[in-house]
Amino acid sequence: MAQHPPPAGDDEEQLSSFFPSPPPFFKHFTPANLQLLEEARAAASAELNGADQTSSFSPWWPQLSAAQILALPTEVRYLIPPEPPADDEEYTVFQQVTKVRGQDEFEHIVGWIGTMLWNPQSDQGLLKDWKYEQLYPSPSPSPSASWSSLDRQQYLFRFLRSVILAFVELLGILATNPMSEYKDEKLRDVLTLVLNMHALINEYRPHQARETLIGLMEMQVERKRAEVEGVKRMAEKVRETLEGMREAPKVGEDAAESVSAVQPDLEEIRLEKQREMWVAMDEILGH
The missing domain is CATH 1.10.287 (Helix Hairpins)
Structure with a gap:
């Protein structure tokens, strides 16, 4: 006796729903909704020109207030992009906290080193009460200031000589009295000097990127010539x-x-x- 195949209704539903449907907001990008948004912008521009001439809103791109946005239909609100975050405002991208101008990784490195040296919860570690101290002047933030206004090479040589001297002094302290309290002080000095050198070397990253790009372009030119x-x-x-x-x-x-x-x-x-x-x-x- 021939057997009939089972109904494929459930299987078809599972196969069709294996890839979820995209969010439905893309359906609201229609010519009619775009026309409504343009009319709302025109009305906001007319109110802006008639009421407040000192506002920071641009006349060719009027921003809608919260009340005006709430007065729009729901399908039109999807067409209004959110405001970009401020320069100092933090936001999350792929579970990583960042900023518009980038995150200062050096601060995170210093904080991580501090937690590795001493655990405040268990009150145990290698060095207690160590804090990073910048030993070189900060470059001027003004755009007219030149990158070469700070002699980084000279400071690097100074820090290198200081690290060698502090290390020799640390060896002398350990040879005389390994339990001396001065060894922790010398360790703090060595760590601070090394991190200052690390920070100065990181400031050469833009120069390194330019030189790398120049080298790649020269290689391409030579290959084209060949x-x-x-x-x-x-x-x-x-x-x-x-x-x-x-x-x-x-x-x-x-x-x-x-x-x-x-x-x-x-x-x-x-x-x-x-x-x-x-x-x-x-x-x-x-x-």
Whole structure:
């Protein structure tokens, strides 16, 4: 007895719902809703020009107030983009807190080092009450200030010599009295100096990025020049082959007129020149 297949209603629903439908707000981007939004903007612009001339709203892009947005239909509100966050306002992207101008990773590194050196909850660790201190002047924030106004190389050499001296002093303290309280002070000095060097080196990152980009562009230019030279050499070889094919009939005629010379096979010469031409074309095409 033939068996009927089970109804496929449930399976079809599961297959059709495997990929969820996109959010329905995209359906509201219609010409009618766009026209309503333009009318609301025109009304807001008219009120702005008639009431407040000192407002920061641009006349060609009037911003709607909260009351005006709430007065719009729900489907039109989807067409109004949210305001961008402020420069100092934090927001989350892929579960990472960031800012518009970027996050200062150095502060997070310093905080992480502080928590690794001393745990305030258990009151245990290697160094207690250590805080980062910037030992070099901060560059001027004004746009007219030059990046080279601060001699970073000189400060790096100073910090390096100070690190070596502090390390030698730390070795002397440990050799004399390993339980001395001065060793913690020297460890704090070494850590502060190293982090200051780290901060100064990080300020060379834009310069490193520019130099890396320049190097990549120079490599591309050299590669393009090599390709052009290869094309020129191949073109010269093809030109010589064509010249040889053009002179082949003349050689055959001169050989036929010469009585003492051996009669050459003109057809063989022509075929040989054609073979050379095909070989040159294969080299051009990379076969």
